[in-house]
Amino acid sequence: MTARIIDGKQVASAVHDEVAAGVAEFKKKHDAVPGLTVVLIGDDPASHSYVKGKERACEKVGIRTETIRHDSSITQKALIEIVEGLNADPQVNGILVQLPLPDHLDGDAVIHAIDPMKDVDGLHPENAGLLMLGQPRFAPATPLGVQRMLVEQNVDMKGAKVVIVGRSKLVGMPLTALLLQKGVGANSTVTVCHTGTKDIGAETRRADVLIAATGYPGTITTDMIKPGAVIIDVGVSRVDDATRKRGYRLTGDVDFEGASEVASAITPVPGGVGPMTISMLLVNVLHAAELAVSN
Ligand SMILES: NC(=O)c1ccc[n+]([C@@H]2O[C@H](COP(=O)([O-])OP(=O)(O)OC[C@H]3O[C@@H](n4cnc5c(N)ncnc54)[C@H](OP(=O)(O)O)[C@@H]3O)[C@@H](O)[C@H]2O)c1
Incomplete structure (x- = not known):
């Protein structure tokens, strides 16, 4: 079997169009522009590159965006004050503190300081709790993106055996909560694997839908995949590659070549x-703006 390649750019482009239409409608109705503020601390190149991508995407769909940059000398108190200022600013609908933060900062405390109604990353305990209760307000963007892709691919998720490898707050946990709920693109039977799982292959070989989110290339080898499974590879790692101009290439958690023969x-x-x-993320920002005007 040669697997169909799921084109994330194509699905993303359709979502961008939907958000652009929603933003135009919002402007017409409320004479206001949805706004996202990103807080970027330090000089991690990957974080800078992600934030640039977010800025560009916001501009394309008509969302106002600003990035507050600060070097890593910032104190916890000063960072919390920035967040509190954004909480109080009615022009700001969404606040995103780019993670990871430098080691001396307490990321959880900073996330907890964000107004939950502006928490477009869906990481505040109130939003995480609502998601677990099946009443999502903001779910983290990556799990939402995975679910949307599966829906767009017409994967029948109802009753599907889903195995997620990785249990992070950002990906594995919220994705588990999303896929367990009753409703479209969900209602699945979900198993979550992690470093404490005894035999990961025994679990993954039962998966109709296998989702890898570990950050370690080679975590999922071909022998761990059930023939015909749908594979979603969330992992992104830099691997040295002298043949590339920048000296590295990006790779996922799954052995792509081998998996393509089985999935x-x-x-x-x-x-x-x-x-x-x-x-x-753009969907969440528009949703935050809509919630702000409905209150
Ligand atoms: N494409 C995107 O937009 C996007 C967005 C977010 C993240 N990512 C990527 O997704 C990956 C995961 O991100 P994250 O933030 O969830 O990472 P994380 O916080 O480091 O969590 C990784 C999870 O994987 C588990 N794990 C690690 N090695 C494993 C192994 N060999 N077998 C089984 N489980 C293993 C860990 O288990 P324990 O809990 O037991 O330690 C942990 O639960 C990274 O590569 C990240 O760059 C991509």
């Missing part, structure tokens, strides 16, 4: 989940 469909890295993450 029925698979996301590439790059060009799979990544573009969806940005699109679903």
Whole structure:
């Protein structure tokens, strides 16, 4: 079997169009522009590149965006004050603190300081709790993007055996909550694997839908995949590659070549989940603006 490649850019582009139409409608109705403010601390090149991508995407769909940049000398108190200022600013609908923060800062405390109604990353405990209760307000963008891709691919998720490898607050946990709920693109039977799982292959070989989110290339080898499974590779790692101009290439958690021979469909890295993450952030910002005017 040769797997169908799931084109994340194509699905993302459709979502961008939907958001652009929603933003235009919002402007007409409320004479206001949805706004996202990103807080970027330090000089991590990957974070700077992600933030640039977010800025560009916002501009394309008509969302006002600003980035507050600060070097890593900032104190916890000063960072919380920035967040509190944004909480109080009615022009700001969405606040995103780019993670990871430098080591001396307490990321959880900063996230907890964000007004939950502006928490477009869906990481505030109030939003995480609502998601667990099946009443989502803001879910993190990557899990939302994975779910949207599966829906767009017409994967029948109802009753599907889903195995997620990775249990992070950003990906594995919220994705589990999303896929467990009753409703479209969900109602699945979900198993979550992690470093404490005894035999990961025994779990993954039962998966109709296998989602890898570990950040370690080679975590999912061909022998761990059930023939015909749908594979979603969330992982993104830099691997040295002297043949590339920049000296590295991006790779996922899954052995893409081997998996493509066994699976029925698979996301590439790059060009799979990544573009969806940005699109679903835009969806969350528009949703935050709509919630702000309805209150
Ligand atoms: N494409 C995108 O837009 C996007 C967005 C977000 C993240 N990502 C990528 O997705 C990956 C995961 O991100 P994250 O933030 O969720 O990472 P994370 O916080 O480091 O979590 C990784 C998870 O994977 C588990 N894990 C690690 N190695 C494993 C192994 N060999 N077998 C089983 N489980 C293993 C860990 O288990 P324990 O809990 O037991 O330690 C942990 O739960 C990274 O490559 C990240 O760059 C991509």
